Each structure stands twice: as C-alpha cells, then as structure tokens.
Amino acid sequence: MPKLFPYMHVENFLSDELSQQIFDYAVGNEDKYTSAQVGKEGKVNEKMRISKVWRDLGPFDAILHEKIHAFYPEMLKGLKMADFKRREKLELEIAAHGDGAFFKPHIDMRLGETGDRVLSAVYYMHSMPKAFSGGQLKIYPLEIMPGDDEPVMLEPTHNSLLVFQSYVHHEVLPIVCPGATFKDYRFAINCWVHKASPAS
Ligand SMILES: O=C(O)CCC(=O)C(=O)O
Numbered sequence: 001m002p003k004l005f006p007y008m009h010v011e012n013f014l015s016d017e018l019s020q021q022i023f024d025y026a027v028g029n030e031d032k033y034t035s036a037q038v039g040k041e042g043k044v045n046e047k048m049r050i051s052k053v054w055r056d057l058g059p060f061d062a063i064l065h066e067k068i069h070a071f072y073p074e075m076l077k078g079l080k081m082a083d084f085k086r087r088e089k090l091e092l093e094i095a096a097h098g099d100g101a102f103f104k105p106h107i108d109m110r111l112g113e114t115g116d117r118v119l120s121a122v123y124y125m126h127s128m129p130k131a132f133s134g135g136q137l138k139i140y141p142l143e144i145m146p147g148d149d150e151p152v153m154l155e156p157t158h159n160s161l162l163v164f165q166s167y168v169h170h171e172v173l174p175i176v177c178p179g180a181t182f183k184d185y186r187f188a189i190n191c192w193v194h195k196a197s198p199a200s
C-alpha cells in the first residue's frame, strides 16, 4: 500500500450472478460504444487514450448506485477519508479496452471540466479464462520528495472494485489481445463520486 495514496481493491464486489448479468449487458451492446474522448474539448486523442465507451447502464444504473452507496462507509475507511457531502447521482461509464488500447497517465478531475469528482471507483469485468494480458492500472506517487512512494500496479480482475481519490495520477497500461473479439476485451465500469455543489 503506498504511503501517500491509499487505494482499495476489493475482490468479488458483486455476486457471481449479478457480475455475469452486467458483463453480458456490457458485451451484448457493442454497437452502442463510441471512441473515448479526452480533455476540455472532448476530442478523441489516440496519443492519450484508446478505448470504447458507453454511458448507459440501463437496468444496472440503479443497482450500481445502491451497491456503491452501501459501500461508502467501507470505502471512506479504506481510503482514510472523512465523510464529505456527495452528489447522490454517480457518473457512470462502461469502458471496453481491446488490443492496443490504453489510457496514458492522467488524473480524473480537472477544474472546469471534471473537477467535482472526488472518488474514482472502477469495477472490472472480463471473460473467463481471461483472454488479454497487460491492462494493469498503475497508480503513480506524487514524488514531492525522492523515495516518497512507489508506483503500484493492479490487475483488473473480474468482479473486483478499485477505489482511489480522483486527484491521484494513474494510467491504464496497454492491453494485449491480438485478434480478440469484443467479449474478450478488458471491461471496466467507471463510477465517479462527485462532491455536492454548494447550492444543494
Ligand atoms: O479502467 C481503468 O482501470 C481506469 C480507467 C480510467 O482511468 C479512466 O477512465 O479515467
């Protein structure tokens, strides 16, 4: 566990049945995904990020809200955070990474763009046996002082949930699965927890 950036990686986050249903939903709608965009202008930038994304969780939207809401106390404890005023609604996105896909080092909150994100919870799914290699999530230390911290590399194991604070520097390492069909891609559901806006 890095000293500066606590993270939490929980295996078997959902029941086997539910994880299979969500996986089938993500795999069965290949035609709905579009190329992921990055930055203020929301442009595709293949130097920065290659993946396919879809923002409609359908019947699983409410279920994921319930599961993540129920998990808050444990999440805050794991991240050593005090509670904060949250927006009820999560920002949800399914991302599918095929052969050669990646997301270069970045943070998930930038002022004026995605600055209201506080927590990044990523729920991973893949076919069994796993058909890709690579695709680890690498968390970088801030390195204000040399030797402060070490990067960590996390495997996106099926039915696991990774949680970290959205200001933490992280990267999706390139996925390798030449010739793979969509069902064998690396799937993740990004669940961003936003802080409540001052008016609410
Ligand atoms: O898929 C992952 O492991 C993380 C994805 C990510 O960093 C993002 O979409 O901002």
Ligand SMILES: [Fe+2]
Pocket (backbone or CB within 6 Å): 106, 107, 108, 120, 170
């Ligand atoms: Fe990210």
